Amino acid sequence: MGAWNYNPWENDEAADWFQEFWKQQNFAVLINEISQFNPAEERYDAFRAACYLLQTLGNPYIWPAEYLAELKPLIEQAISILTQLIDPPNDEWGFLDMWGDSADVINAVEEQIDALKMRLGELA
Numbered sequence: 001m002g003a004w005n006y007n008p009w010e011n012d013e014a015a016d017w018f019q020e021f022w023k024q025q026n027f028a029v030l031i032n033e034i035s036q037f038n039p040a041e042e043r044y045d046a047f048r049a050a051c052y053l054l055q056t057l058g059n060p061y062i063w064p065a066e067y068l069a070e071l072k073p074l075i076e077q078a079i080s081i082l083t084q085l086i087d088p089p090n091d092e093w094g095f096l097d098m099w100g101d102s103a104d105v106i107n108a109v110e111e112q113i114d115a116l117k118m119r120l121g122e123l124a
Contacts, residue, residue, distance in 0.1 A: 006099075006108040014049035021053065027064050030054060034078050035070075044085060044095045048112065051078045055115040059122060075120045082113050 008014055021029045033050035037043070054075065057063060063071050085095040086106045099105040 006102065006105045008045070008048035008052040008108070008112060011045045013043070013045035014052075017046040017049040021050075027067050031067060031070060031074060034074055034081070037077075037081055039084075039093045039095075042094060042098070044098065047081065048085075048109070051082060051112055051116065054078055055112060055119055058116070058119040072120070072123050075116050075123070079113055079116050079120070082109055082116070085109055 005011075009018065017033070030050045030053050033043070033046055034054065037047050058071060058075055060068065060071065084093055086109045088096065096102075096106075
């Protein structure tokens with residue numbers, strides 16, 4: 001893994017994911033990355049990249065109307081999965097191992113969770 005810092009955009013996998021998202025210019029790429037997440041595939045950094053766009057663009061006034069019904073469940077799912085990244089339910093979740101149990105990456109994921117909770121509050 002080519003990672004140079006702990007933010008969701010600071011690694012090779014995330015950079016590749018962002019490029020694919022902008023190339024396709026389709027929110028389905030973001031939605032699918034989150035809704036079809038499987039820890040066995042170890043696409044943790046692509047998932048975090050998708051969550052970053054969700055936390056940035058997941059405001060009901062910004063989010064595409066055609067996907068508005070999916071916004072709240074998607075944010076809830078993203079929060080749940082991000083939580084499991086830093087508090088894994090079983091050995092199948094290797095995110096922390098990949099990052100050497102770094103407190104910095106845990107803090108970065110917690111910041112993403114907080115940002116998504118804020119977005120969720122905007123939908124209430």
